[in-house]
Amino acid sequence: MKERYVAKNFRPATLDLIEICEGILNDYAADGYDLTLRQLYYQLVSRDIIPNSQKEYSRLGSIVNDARLAGLLDWEQIVDRGRKTVENSHWTDPSAILRSAAASFAIDKWEAQPYYVEVMCEKQALEGVLAPVCERLDIPFSSNKGYSSQSFMWRKGKNLLRKVRRGKEILLLYLGDHDPSGLDMDRDIKDRLSMFVGNSDRLHVENLDLNRVALTMDQIEEFNPPPNPAKITDSRAKEYIKKHGDESWELDALEPRILAALVEDAVFGVRDEDLWMEALAKEQAMTESLKGLADEYKDKEW
Secondary structure (H helix, E strand, O other), rough: OEEEEEOOOOOOOHHHHHHHHHHHHHHHOOOOEEEOOHHHHHHHHOOOOOOHHHHHHHHHHHHHHHHHHHHOOOOEOOOOOOOOOOOOOOOOOOHHHHHHHHHOOOOOOOOOOOOEEEEEOOOOHHHHHHHHHHHHHHHHEEOOOOOOOOHHHHHHHHHHHHHHHOOOEEEEEEOOOHHHHHHHHHHHHHHHHHHHHHHHHHHOOOOEEEEEEOOHHHHHHHHHOOOOEEEOOOEEEEEHHHHHHOOEEOOHHHHHHHHHHHHHHHHHOOOHHHHHHHHOOOOHHHHHHHOOOOOHOOOOOO
């Protein structure tokens, strides 16, 4: 939705950049994606439209802000995933909540699967890209926001313990930056979750696997995302630079379609398709039953 709130005069070069931004946003919106400002920035950098620098990122933020206020860019296509409003749900009558329940009803389609699969991501900004694909695949998604808190990891470990006790193989799909701390987070997550799961009742956790879905050096070589200087102030920088050089790469720089495809490929590699189809059929039958209940209430006077 474009809405104009203030009048703005833009230079021709700025209007050209706004038009390019609109094309990128429309392209991703057609596939069901909204972008953060940083994702839009990396799309421009990867196309060699603007340089990769903090100054250009700040400049783009100002241009996008002015363009939205002037009614040139869609407000709904750029999002801030760090701020949300929580409010209660309301219904006009019982049939309305039953229809809503039927629309959102879902069973655990992984109940009979040998694997428990979950996606974890370093960046909350990528929630809009990864949460929808995880919803379609019926797997949990967590944005860790860097190194996760001990409370979060303890609760995650307790949940995984319940899966282990039921005989599940645990597959954690992790996505993070390719920089000194970003790579170390793989170790940190597996170490702490293994501790919280394994120490709970002396269970062995050889069946807890953490797979870095992105960002890897192979993907950097294949997709050529724009680099950043390695963070030399990071305590892990020395070992990182020795192994990977003095450049680092942010996860946000990969195209949303690529990130979604990487997650899908990893999940399809362990999912039993026959069991999946059986679960879908069961879910559909239950959904139809709920719709029938909603129809019974539809004409009732209140």
